[in-house]
Amino acid sequence: MTWTQIDDGLNFSPQTMPGTVSNAALGLWVRLCVHTAYQLRFPAFDGAFDLTVVRSLKGNARQVTELEAAGMLEPALAAGRWMVVEADTLMKFGGTSGSELKEKRAKAGHAGGVASGEARRSKTKQLLQANREAKPKQTMKQKTKQTMKQNRSKRPKQNEAIASKQTKQPVLT
Incomplete structure (x- = not known):
């Protein structure tokens, strides 16, 4: 199982300070993180999404541009597709395909x-x-x-x- 781990200092990150990104764009970003984490379970998923996915999550192209300008999304190799940026001050994915998470839990003893x-x-x-x-x-x-x-x-x-x-x-x- 994959997890979306959002940094608890997200509110204080330069990318998310008030005025940098709107609350609507930040909400879309969270949904895109969760969507990406879920899709990472499947080996065929490359980590990228397009405007169809954005619209299905009630987002729009303006919000994607806003998140890209803030450094929270980056363009994927294919045109018209983006990827969520993993950074210590924003978020990271844990337990991709379950292997990382299982290793951490095994080390912790449960x-x-x-x-x-x-x-x-x-x-x-x-x-x-x-x-x-x-x-x-x-x-x-x-x-x-x-x-x-x-x-x-x-x-x-x-x-x-x-x-x-x-x-x-x-x-x-």
Whole structure:
């Protein structure tokens, strides 16, 4: 799987400062980044797009010109096609075809995705099973008796004081 990683300092990049590109052009750029990342999954995709793609994303030629002037898009080899510019201050693609992302996750020590979820569920299942085997099931009556017994043993002096007060009080008739 491919990822679009937009730099968290994008708002402070010279290419995106207010007045450099419009919000509409910046929104189109984000959509073009996501479109490109998605298409990179397919080996036949060369990373370029044309005005047909731009229009399908509700953009226009003026916005493309604006992004090209700001250095966020660059012309592709074929005329009438552009590519998203990868730069540290803008964005980059991660995990192209999944290989880079898998390598990063493997180095970090987790499987990720389905395998990771299955491992977590398996561990949880094992812990629950071990817990069940360690403690025999108790009925609600047994649990209540055990709780009452624990509460009594926690406060023996207080219980004695209460009991002695109850027996020393005169009975009113």
